[in-house]
Amino acid sequence: MSNSTPATIEDVARIANVSIATVSRAIHMPEKVANSTRLKVNQAIAITGYTTNAMARSLRLGRSNMILVVAPDIGDPNFSNILIGLENEARSHGYGILIGHTQNDAQRGLEYLKFLNSNQAAGLILFTGILPFGHQTMTARLPPSVGVFEPVFNGGIPYVGVDDIAGARKVVDLLIAEGHRKIAFIGDSRTRLAYSRRRMGYEAGMDAAEIGAGLRIVFEGDGTIESGRLAVEQLFMRDTLPSAFMCVNDQTAIGVMIGLKARGYDIPGDFSVTGFDDVPQAVFMSPSLTTIRQPRTAIGKQAMALLLELLSDGEPPETEILLLPDLVVRNSVSAPSRARR
Amino acid sequence: MSNSTPATIEDVARIANVSIATVSRAIHMPEKVANSTRLKVNQAIAITGYTTNAMARSLRLGRSNMILVVAPDIGDPNFSNILIGLENEARSHGYGILIGHTQNDAQRGLEYLKFLNSNQAAGLILFTGILPFGHQTMTARLPPSVGVFEPVFNGGIPYVGVDDIAGARKVVDLLIAEGHRKIAFIGDSRTRLAYSRRRMGYEAGMDAAEIGAGLRIVFEGDGTIESGRLAVEQLFMRDTLPSAFMCVNDQTAIGVMIGLKARGYDIPGDFSVTGFDDVPQAVFMSPSLTTIRQPRTAIGKQAMALLLELLSDGEPPETEILLLPDLVVRNSVSAPSRARR
DNA sequence: ACTCCATATGTAAAGGTTTACATAGCATGG
DNA sequence: CCATGCTATGTAAACCTTTACATATGGAGT
Known part of the structure; x- marks a missing residue:
């Protein structure tokens, strides 16, 4: 059962006596698969303890399930509460969050730009009013992004803040x-x-x-x-x-x-x-x-929700969301x- | 230059007039490549703006360059300062950090276990004294892990804390x-x-x-x-x-x-x-x-350093590191x- | 009974890397 | 001058998925 090397889709297919395509479909498009088959596949998954290899999936799909969150200073007490909102919302949609802090240093910003370029993040949450990528900012090919607290100077990037x-x-x-x-x-x-x-x-x-x-x-x-x-x-x-x-x-x-x-x-x-x-x-x-x-947690939640919408739709539903503070x-x-x- | 689709290793190879294997070697094992060739490759990389696709690399290598950090509550002000230490150390070694919080809820813990199983993280940093994966904890196949603040009940997991x-x-x-x-x-x-x-x-x-x-x-x-x-x-x-x-x-x-x-x-x-x-x-x-x-930042730094050592060596250099607090x-x-x- | 269509499944390619193995070139030593 | 070995490079397989396309099955309509 708990073998040394994790189960692959092929193991599942063999046990369920179907092709790997069917397994993939049973997982991601269950309605396309006959009831009886789906059952067999689910059993096989339970037996093997299979989980989709995220790397392979992301590679094939051309996008990851990670969101990069960049802040000037993650030690800021403001930050951690927003993080909760961000994380909850992301996780409930199958995304994970990756965090980075720039300390307003362009060199560091650049390293995160590499992260993005290497396809490691599907989206970007920015805590800074300025794109933190130094002089490469102009030519940078950014994924869907949203700002937190402040509009991001320079980009047509929607943001979530407070009124x-x-x-x-x-x-x-x-x-x-x-x-x-x-x-x-x-x-x-x-x-x-x-x-x-x-x-x-x-x-x-x-x-x-x-x-x-x-x-x-x-x-x-x-x-x-x-x-x-x-x-x-x-x-x-x-x-x-x-x-x-x-x-x-x-x-x-x-x-x-x-x-x-x-x-x-x-x-x-x-x-x-x-x-x-x-x-x-x-x-x-x-x-x-x-x-x-x-309303820090709410801001985080909204920002992530907006980003996820962007990720699926492509079009920002609105360019500015302002929450009413108490x-x-x-x-x-x-x-x-x-x-x- | 800044084309719609990112450059691949093949683009670089074509421009440098070498095979993709040579490009890969020029990047990761420069000493194995003739000086003249390395030069050509570097030029081609500069021209194309190539960055290694992390997904493909992780898939091939069978391990990612991400470290999962799990805490019961990331809103805890203690947490953010340790995070700085963790993040700095990780980034300087080419790793990124992924964060998760469990709120002491086994269900949530399980979702992070999936993360691990799907190969999305090469290592694990735990802020909790107990493996947060509920009843599956026993059979869980964990990557190299280190605890922060407290020894992790149940595992032979080294930890970094304070004296x-x-x-x-x-x-x-x-x-x-x-x-x-x-x-x-x-x-x-x-x-x-x-x-x-x-x-x-x-x-x-x-x-x-x-x-x-x-x-x-x-x-x-x-x-x-x-x-x-x-x-x-x-x-x-x-x-x-x-x-x-x-x-x-x-x-x-x-x-x-x-x-x-x-x-x-x-x-x-x-x-x-x-x-x-x-x-x-x-x-x-x-x-x-x-x-x-x-000494929060120092704890974070030490914990990550220990984990990275584990990741490369396989053997924990020591099982408990205690910092002297002021x-x-x-x-x-x-x-x-x-x-x- | 035959055609056609819908449904369910399978086959195989593609995604971008790394690396074992093969090959080519060249120098060294006999 | 040949055998040997070393260095630099190339070829191709493998990592694990997803999905377009092909195929098989069965039922409905004529």
């Missing part, structure tokens, strides 16, 4: 509902498209509440902790201080909180602070951070302090 | 150096072998300091936050309270801290608390947690309070 405008709108609406009017947006319009969209959500919310430009304060940072701290420093040099800091992401919010605490202020007593992303530590901060949760209310927001109102 | 005894010893030595003598160990001897070893480290440290059994307090939990909280409740019902809680892992330590805070105690003022693992949030807790850092001193430990000394 950043709507998410930011939820935040600003909360702050306004709490009574804030002087709301600072600590942003970053350069790095990622998503960040610009969050700014748009902020502006839309302020518009809707008819809060004039005079009360809007926008600081351009770069999405890092340090830039949050810096924003506080700069804003304290002006005369009009906000009562709330709406940050483009959680990193920035952490920086802002560090800055405010360093000056001896209480959060949310003196200032309210919000983030965006819901990084894992957001819940452990003190105060815990009110933020927007990225507001997570914690303890970093309250009504504006008397002094700041 | 838990030495790690625990570092913790207890620190506590003793701070002046503690009544040190409670909040443990879990059932779930994981690693946890029993940490207990051994504790006992060894107490022995070395000649602290008698009378001063040792051991609570058997199950490694969860809740069990840490429970330990506090139980211990407060006894008459001899410890001055320090040495926890078998960070989860337990979190629970202990919750329990102590609920009773209004200050950490480390009233009681010292230590963990083990250095989970990402350990640094964000208040007070930040003194604990043992798992103590991370933060703010949850101080000298014992007067009252508890």
